Amino acid sequence: MRILEKDYWKKIPQWKNVSRWEWEDWRWQIRNRLKNIDEIGKVLGKDLSKLKKVEQVFRTGTTPYYISLANDFSDLENPILKQILPSCEEIDPFIQSEGNFDPFKEEILSPVNGLTHRYPDRVLLRTTNFCSVYCRHCMRKRIFLEEERARRYEDYINMFKYIKENKQIKEVIISGGDPLTLPNRKIEFILENLQKIDHVESIRIGTRELVVNPYRFFDEGLLEILERNDKVWIVSHFNHPDEVTDVVKRAVKNILSAGIPVLNQTVLLRGINDDPETMEKLFRSLIQVKIKPYYLFYCDPTKGVLHFRTPIDKGIEIIEYLRGRVSGIAIPTYAVDLPGGLGKVPLEPDYIVEKTDQYIIFKNYEGKTVRFNRCKFDIIDTKKSEDLCL
Numbered sequence: 001m002r003i004l005e006k007d008y009w010k011k012i013p014q015w016k017n018v019s020r021w022e023w024e025d026w027r028w029q030i031r032n033r034l035k036n037i038d039e040i041g042k043v044l045g046k047d048l049s050k051l052k053k054v055e056q057v058f059r060t061g062t063t064p065y066y067i068s069l070a071n072d073f074s075d076l077e078n079p080i081l082k083q084i085l086p087s088c089e090e091i092d093p094f095i096q097s098e099g100n101f102d103p104f105k106e107e108i109l110s111p112v113n114g115l116t117h118r119y120p121d122r123v124l125l126r127t128t129n130f131c132s133v134y135c136r137h138c139m140r141k142r143i144f145l146e147e148e149r150a151r152r153y154e155d156y157i158n159m160f161k162y163i164k165e166n167k168q169i170k171e172v173i174i175s176g177g178d179p180l181t182l183p184n185r186k187i188e189f190i191l192e193n194l195q196k197i198d199h200v201e202s203i204r205i206g207t208r209e210l211v212v213n214p215y216r217f218f219d220e221g222l223l224e225i226l227e228r229n230d231k232v233w234i235v236s237h238f239n240h241p242d243e244v245t246d247v248v249k250r251a252v253k254n255i256l257s258a259g260i261p262v263l264n265q266t267v268l269l270r271g272i273n274d275d276p277e278t279m280e281k282l283f284r285s286l287i288q289v290k291i292k293p294y295y296l297f298y299c300d301p302t303k304g305v306l307h308f309r310t311p312i313d314k315g316i317e318i319i320e321y322l323r324g325r326v327s328g329i330a331i332p333t334y335a336v337d338l339p340g341g342l343g344k345v346p347l348e349p350d351y352i353v354e355k356t357d358q359y360i361i362f363k364n365y366e367g368k369t370v371r372f373n374r375c376k377f378d379i380i381d382t383k384k385s386e387d388l389c390l
């Protein structure tokens with residue numbers, strides 16, 4: 001886990017007079033976010049005007065907190081800056097030619113506005129298209145092209161109605177944009193409505209605020225709402241160990257105190273985290289702050305994101321490196337989301353060398369092989385065993 005210096009933001013000239021009270025207020029972070037290339041360039045002390053062409057296509061933005069995590073403002077290849085600074089590759093027609101704005105047909109698999117129903121027992125709600133940080137690798141990058149706004153109440157009402165009428169729905173995933181950028185009263189409205197539908201057993205909130213604006217979870221009002229709604233889980237999105245700070249640890253502690261478990265989804269990103277050592281450090285740090293790594297995703301084929309892709313095998317290689325070296329609770333499931341809305345498929349290193357009706361030969365994490373006889377229970381006559389007891 002990374003320990004930030006006391007008043008760490010004061011060494012950045014723009015924020016040297018910002019008090020702790022202001023900086024640690026999530027609303028201050030959103031109000032004072034950097035909304036374009038010029039504002040980011042000013043903080044970095046760099047002329048970034050050549051990137052304006054990209055910004056005209058895909059929106060740009062970051063919280064002051066998130067950009068302040070970059071160790072070195074002069075190195076634009078820094079893993080923090082790479083996630084927020086647009087690059088010309090995003091609009092390169094050759095690189096992006098195979099991309100699609102909605103590779104998972106979220107809008108088509110949508111029986112009501114903003115609700116995607118792909119698996120029988122789960123639905124996904126897109127509640128807003130606003131984010132306090134616009135991640136360059138976002139799988140839903142099409143929202144960067146739209147006006148920033150939350151959904152209308154009428155849309156929410158229709159979503160609740162659909163969920164109420166479809167009793168096979170056991171879980172609701174609240175997504176965005178970033179749902180936790182919404183004001184508390186809207187979050188309360190959504191959660192209370194879902195909480196009271198009996199067949200909804202769990203509610204999952206997918207958010208990046210824990211990474212880019214952890215002060216969101218210093219807000220007593222939000223914590224009380226989470227505490228009252230006891231079906232909630234939070235799934236965050238950390239991609240690099242530099243993001244896992246002591247502020248995050250305090251935020252997670254608040255969330256856990258409200259009775260909410262915290263999981264994480266990481267995206268495998270070229271030039272940011274596509275090496276085993278970085279991933280090991282990331283997953284170890286997450287365990288330290290009590291976040292359970294849930295998924296490691298292969299980067300989706302979204303238009304504007306294809307330059308972040310690695311070979312698929314890279315992820316398998318990383319999991320193979322971690323297995324045996326790192327605590328099992330720190331290892332996520334590596335998965336690829338199939339285009340066309342066909343769902344997620346887990347990918348595992350192959351630990352089976354040979355398989356027959358009698359035995360399986362396994363390979364362990366060090367490459368040692370062992371022959372393991374198959375269980376023969378299907379040919380045991382249980383009646384005979386009973387006789388033995390008489």
Ligand SMILES: *Cc1c(COP(=O)(O)O)cnc(C)c1O
Nearest residue numbers: 116117118119122123124173344
């Ligand atoms: C990812 C996703 C889910 C959740 O999948 P899990 O494997 O349960 O995490 C549900 N619905 C949609 C549309 C998704 O994209």
Ligand code: SF4
Nearest residue numbers: 131134135138177208
């Ligand atoms: S916070 Fe999530 S939805 Fe928003 S830009 Fe980042 S990845 Fe996309």
